[in-house]
Amino acid sequence: MSAGTAPSFTPGRPIRMADVAQWDIETDVAIVGLGAAGSCAAIEARQAGADVQVFEVAAAPGGSAALSGGEVYVGGSGGTRIQQAHGFHDQTEDLIAYLMMAGGPGADAERVRVYAENAVAHFDWLEAQGVPFKGTYLPGKWIEPVSDDTLLWSGSEAAWPFSAQARPAPRGHTAQLEGWGGGGKMLMGTLCERAAAVGANIHCNSRALCLIVDDRRRVQGLVVRIDGTAKFVRARRGVVLCAGGFIVNRDMVARFAPAALACTNVVSGGNDDGSGIRMGMSVGGAAIHMDQFFTTLPYFPPNSLVKGIFVNQRGERFINEDAYHGRVAHYVLRQPGGKAWLLVDNEIFGRPLLQPDIEVAAAGDTWAEVEGELGLPAGSLVHTVEEFNRHAANGEDPMLHKSAEWLRPLTQPPFAALSYCAGDYQVHAFTMGGLHTRPGGEVLDADGQPIAGLYAAGRTACGLPRWGEGYSSGMSLGDSTFFGRQAGISAARNTD
C-alpha cells in the first residue's frame, strides 16, 4: 500500500498489519492529540521510560483545552493546599458523593473513587509540571473568572440537591493568567512544553487516519498524514487516543446526541470531529453515554440575575436558579416548546454580560401584565411569583430549594421577562460520550473486554463527565489530565 492510496484511509475502518509495506515511524507509545489528555499521557509515558510520538492535527498544540478557562476540578483528602489555606477542609467522601451525583445514573464508582482519592496528589503533580496557581479564593458565582484567581465554586456544590448529600466546597482550581480563557492557554502551554521537555516527539499538522490491527485484534499502530503523505506508525506498546469529542461533527451529533443539535455554539478548538472515537469503534471499542453533552446559557453575570426565577410556558418554575449554569441550561432546553423566561424585577435587572442583546420578551408594572404579554395561562405566572415571593421573604423556597443567599421577593416594578426561548439565545455545547475505558485507559469492547494495545482518555473516552445535568466546570480538564496520565502509564507499561 503506497501513499497514493491515502484518501481511502478513514477512522471508521482499521487496516491490517499485512497491508503495511513498511513502518515510517516506530515508537513505543503513539498518542493521538496534544490537548489536556494527550499532553499528560505523553509526560507520563515518557517518564515511565517509553519512546513517545504525539500526532496533533492542528498547527499548534493545546486542543480545545487551550481555549477553556483552565479550571481543574480537584479536592478531597482534606483539601488541596489552596482549599486548606482558605479554610475548606474537603473530605474525600464528600468529593466522591458529589462526583457520583454528578455522574448521574451511569456514574462509574471505580473511576470516581480512583479520582477522588488521588485528586490532591494530581493537583500537586500539575504544579510540579509548572502550572501556576495564584492561590487566591474568589467567592461568588462565575461562569468563568475574569481575574487570575485560583479557587472558585465551579459547580452545583452549594445548590440543592447536591448540597444536601455532599458537604459543599469550592473545587475549581484555575491556572493563573489574566483574562478570558487565559487559564486554559497557560495550563496547556505549560503541559505541552513539559511533554516536549521530557522528550515526547511532537508532530503538529498531523492527522491520524486510521488504526492498524494485527490478526489477534491487537492495535499495532496507526496511519497518520503528515505533509500530505500517509505515514505508517508502529506503536510497540500501544496507541493512546486523546483526540477530543465530536461536537464539531454535526452528522455524529445527529446520530449520537440529537438533543445537542439545538446547541448553536460549539465549545471546541475546531477538531472535536469524533475521529478518535470512531477509530476506537472501528476495532470493536464500545462508545457509551453518547447522548450526553455539556451545555450552558450564560444568564449571569451580573449575579443579581441569579435572584431571578425561570418559568416555562405553563408559568411554572422548574429549577433552582442557583444550580450550576450548565444544569440550568439543560432544564431550560427541555421545557415544552423550547420556551422559558427569566423573570426579574427592577432591583435585580441588568443586561446579561455575556449576551447583552437578550430579548426582553415582556415588561410591565404588574406581573399580570407580564403574564398577559407572554400569553401564559391566566393566573399561572402571577400565582408562581406570589408563592415564590411569599416564601422568599422568609428565606425559603419549598418548591425548588434555592438557597437563601439567592432568595429575594421580586416586588420592585417594572417587571420583565428575559427570553430564553429556543433561538433567542446562544447555547454552547461539547459532547461527553466516548469510548468505554477502564480507569487505566484500556479501551473496552462491547463485552467489556480490553482491546489490546488501545487506550483512550479525555473526551475521546467517557470519563467522569457523563451526565449533562451533573457537570461542573473543571471536571472535563480534571478528568482529561488525570486519566490522560493513567492512560500514558498503562500504555508505557503494556507488555501484551
Add this chain to the structure above:
Amino acid sequence: MSAGTAPSFTPGRPIRMADVAQWDIETDVAIVGLGAAGSCAAIEARQAGADVQVFEVAAAPGGSAALSGGEVYVGGSGGTRIQQAHGFHDQTEDLIAYLMMAGGPGADAERVRVYAENAVAHFDWLEAQGVPFKGTYLPGKWIEPVSDDTLLWSGSEAAWPFSAQARPAPRGHTAQLEGWGGGGKMLMGTLCERAAAVGANIHCNSRALCLIVDDRRRVQGLVVRIDGTAKFVRARRGVVLCAGGFIVNRDMVARFAPAALACTNVVSGGNDDGSGIRMGMSVGGAAIHMDQFFTTLPYFPPNSLVKGIFVNQRGERFINEDAYHGRVAHYVLRQPGGKAWLLVDNEIFGRPLLQPDIEVAAAGDTWAEVEGELGLPAGSLVHTVEEFNRHAANGEDPMLHKSAEWLRPLTQPPFAALSYCAGDYQVHAFTMGGLHTRPGGEVLDADGQPIAGLYAAGRTACGLPRWGEGYSSGMSLGDSTFFGRQAGISAARNTD
C-alpha cells in the same frame, strides 16, 4: 480451531476466516434470531431465491414478539382496508408527521418515509402470509386489548402535541386471537410457520457466538453453538442480525441506557441480551440512540383513571394524562426524587386493573388533607387542583392540553393520591437503541459506511422506535416486520 475452543467465542470479538478450519454449514443468508424481524427476513430472502439458515437461541421460535400483544402500527396511503372500513382515511403525510414526532430529535426521515409510503402494502403482505385480522374497531384507550378486535388507538395520536401536528387516526392493527398476548402468539406463529413453509432451514436451541470476517472486513459467516458444539457457518451473501435488544443484559443497560435501570420488569422473551448488537459492534458497526427505551406503567384501565391528574412533589402537573401510557411513564420516571402521584376523586376511582395493589398514599375529604398527608408545599396541590377543576369544567386544559374527552373536575370526595413513586409500582421496559442501519438493513460503521455482508433489523437495529417519549404500541412490531423484510431482501441480493 476445534469445537473444544468454543467457550472462547464471544459476541464482542469476531474471528477471522483464517481461523475457520472447515465450514459446517453453508448457505446464502444466515439469520440470527427467529422473532418478528428474523421471520420476515427469512421469508423474503427465501422468496428472493436465497438459501436461508436461521439460528434461534430459544427452544421455540417467536422471540419477544410472541409474548407481545401482536399490534402492528400501520396506516397512510388513505388507510388500510380496516381503517377505511371504519371511516379513517389516513393520509401518508399524517403518518409521516406522526412518525417524525415519535422519532424525536434523532428521527430518521428517510426511514420514516419508506415505511409510511409502504405501510399499507406491508399490512396486506402480512395478511397474505396468513396473519388473521378480525377487522373490527375498538374505540377507547387500551394498554392492550383483551378482545380479539383489530383496530385500536395505540399511541398519542389523539393527544397533544401530536394531535396538533398530525391528523389523528387509529393505527394499531392487532392479529386476531382472544386474550392477553394472544395477538403476538398468533402473529409469530403464522410468520414462523411461513418461514419454514417457504424453505428456510430453522435451527432452534442454536446460539450465535460471534461473526466471521475476512481480511477486507466483509462478514462471511458466523459461529453458532448447536448441541453444545461450535459450528462454522458460511453465509455467502450475508448475515442478518435479528437477535432483539439488550434489556435482559443488566450490564449493558447500566453502560448504555442507565436511566432504564429504574425499570423493574423486562419486556422480553428472555433472550434480549444484546448479543446481536455486540456482534455488530465487534466488526465496527455503530450503535445509536442506545440510551432510549420504552417504558410503561399501566395506570389504567379502568379508563376513568385517565381523568385523574398526575402531580409531582411540587404539587404540579407535568403531562397530559391522555397521552400514550409509555409517554406518561417517561414523564413520571423523571420527576424530582422519583415522586409522582395520580390524583383521583370518588367518581373516577378504581383499582388499576393491572396493578390492583397500588398504594393509596393519601386520602381525605379535602384536597388540602391530601396535600398535607403527601407533605407537599402548602397550597401547591390545592392550587393545582383548583385551577385544573376550574378549566376542566369548561372542557379546557390550558396548562397541558389534555383533550376534552378526558377532562372532568375532581370534586367528589373522598379524594385520593395513588402512589407512582419509584419502588411503589412495576415499570416495564425494552431497549430502542441498536445498530445504525440503512432502511435496507445494511449495518453502518462509525463513518456511516456499510459493513459488507452484514445486515440488521428489529431491536438489534435502531429503527423507527428511537425516542422513549414518542413510542406507540405496534411501532416495534411494525418496524421489525417491515425492515426485517428489507434486510432479508438486501442480503439475498447482495453481490459484494
